[in-house]
Amino acid sequence: MKPATITAPRSPDRRRAILEAALQCFVRRGYAVTTIDDVLRGSGASVGSVYHHFGSKERIAAELYVEALRDYQHGFLAALEQARDAESGVRGMSVYHLGWVRDHADQARFLFQERPPEVEQAAAAELREMNRHFFRRVQDWLDVQVEAGAIRPLPRELFHVIVIGPCQELSRHWLAGRMRIDIKLAQRELGEAAWAALRRRSGP
Amino acid sequence: MKPATITAPRSPDRRRAILEAALQCFVRRGYAVTTIDDVLRGSGASVGSVYHHFGSKERIAAELYVEALRDYQHGFLAALEQARDAESGVRGMSVYHLGWVRDHADQARFLFQERPPEVEQAAAAELREMNRHFFRRVQDWLDVQVEAGAIRPLPRELFHVIVIGPCQELSRHWLAGRMRIDIKLAQRELGEAAWAALRRRSGP
Amino acid sequence: MKPATITAPRSPDRRRAILEAALQCFVRRGYAVTTIDDVLRGSGASVGSVYHHFGSKERIAAELYVEALRDYQHGFLAALEQARDAESGVRGMSVYHLGWVRDHADQARFLFQERPPEVEQAAAAELREMNRHFFRRVQDWLDVQVEAGAIRPLPRELFHVIVIGPCQELSRHWLAGRMRIDIKLAQRELGEAAWAALRRRSGP
Amino acid sequence: MKPATITAPRSPDRRRAILEAALQCFVRRGYAVTTIDDVLRGSGASVGSVYHHFGSKERIAAELYVEALRDYQHGFLAALEQARDAESGVRGMSVYHLGWVRDHADQARFLFQERPPEVEQAAAAELREMNRHFFRRVQDWLDVQVEAGAIRPLPRELFHVIVIGPCQELSRHWLAGRMRIDIKLAQRELGEAAWAALRRRSGP
DNA sequence: GATGAATGAGCATTCATTCAT
């Protein structure tokens, strides 16, 4: 008599294992240089299994890419849209970005450090849709704040660049292990810097 | 095992031609994906010649990397050290970075977008030395300004990140052709943003 | 980067076919000068298949080397240990050596004529073990005969050299086709010579 | 005023240096695996210089081969032909062979361990002539001894093999560093063994 | 779903050799 343990379906575990091993490899050695064999060794799967589930190396990467980006954007919008005012919104972006990077280091490495063109291309359709939606909502929020006079008018490209740029730069160094800094401190200071750079200044 | 046929035109610029072709390739297709053959076709050199001069694909890239970084850092320090005051120094960094990127687009693409680990490693010794010197001098300048009360005290890592981060982020998008913006405008606005974020604020 | 076309006949003897083709090549042209392509043509396998099974050219050779040596040593010990007395033991070694060479000409060529250092090194661990066991057992036999007064005492290194040396020298010439001689005759005469050189002589 | 030192011609030194470096390389790494570049590094010569003097890698080796063999054979015949009787002749061969090997270790390694077919072929004409002369004279000596009843009649191939085989086998092990033995002892014992194997035995 | 042997185009690199200076 078998005990009543419910045997979980193999397949989802396999997929997960493969994705996780692949992420490790992409992030440690780089996508272009990672071989399917590396992924096999890391996941315990067989070649056949990998190709059964994903069909190609590109598509493994594409799946990881989309998954990570979706998670990042989802949280970003949630944080932004529940902000009470312009200042907490702007500061919140820095806080969110750095927090997400800290909590999803490998996904962040893959998303922000590597951008293998083949992969972006393989995920292009889905990416386009996601980005369109994401940037529209960020822009909507921004337009409201500018109209309300809380944020100074700026070409929209610069807005994103001013807020996220420092976070990204810091993230890159931090993720590469080239910079040891307290993330909480960075969240505060980069939020402060972003707000200082964007807020509407009345006086001189 | 039998040898070549006819020795080709002895060009004193073989090295240069190879470096330039390689840069083009690395930047268009990516380092990992560029083949020596691509470089051959681009430069008109023969395999043997490439290996005679550089010894490996890595070392071609390393040479390009060091060369580009040296040029960037040299100009950066020159701009910084001839600045009259803190404000023009800070604004000057944004101006310099974006200007250098615009004027050396391919070198910038290679330096800032691609960072193949093998290449960094191949150039590691030289890089370490260059970076040590560079950051010491930047830091020295910064210490003076902070001491003089012109710039607010900040962990040194954040300083660089706040000034260069937005420029880098914008550069990346611009170099990737994903953003069309007037560089002069960006120089002004990102300089403004950086200065707003760093200057010592007296009142609220 | 796109893959193969049609999977070829799944032969359980792929390994064997590769080993045999490789032996032919190594022996005809020399190990260093044999190309993987030669082995491919000789075996009908594909590059991938060869590397799937062996991993490197060296390891193909190492496997052949160990296999041949094992066979040689196994038979040698069997012959030695079933010899009735010292004389038949000593004569038997010459007989065995020359017989084995005649019956395994290509393996002998590989084992005794070529000794590519890379190959010995690739098989080093296994070889060391085999040789230790082999020489211990030969030495044990010899010690008994010397103690019994049938063979004159000699530094152990010289014993082997006196018995096998002439066989080896003859084998080399014979295998290289530089000497045409009746092996049976050589077995008798070299056995005779070895015995004459080793037996304990009573009178002057 | 220059001092009266006679400046020796450069060329012979260069040739020597190249030959010596080549011998080292051939012997340490193997002929097939030695590159012209190895020889350059070892000799301080330039590619051009090597090709000026020798014309090809093969011909460097051929020259070394012939030179070594000539020296070996010359001494061998001298020793043989000044022997007073059969016994001292036979013993003398072992003594000479082992002595030459000890005194010309690298040349011996090249001559006896490596026999790259290309090299033998490149020197074929000269070799044929040398060997013909050498073996004729050895045979002549032998015929005399057999006719005089001092040495038992044997197929001529076996004669050489019985005398030189043990020396060769020992030399190989000794040259490879696999055997540490006193050469004087070996000379005596292998000479003894050879004589025991060849002398005409009167009684049973 | 899983497995792993088989495939072969493609790649980085080596190396003997030539020849203009």
Add this chain to the structure above:
DNA sequence: CATGAATGAATGCTCATTCAT
């Protein structure tokens, strides 16, 4: 005589992918 840049065929090996079991 010496030098070393240039040549390019050849080589060992990798790797994404297929497919019979």
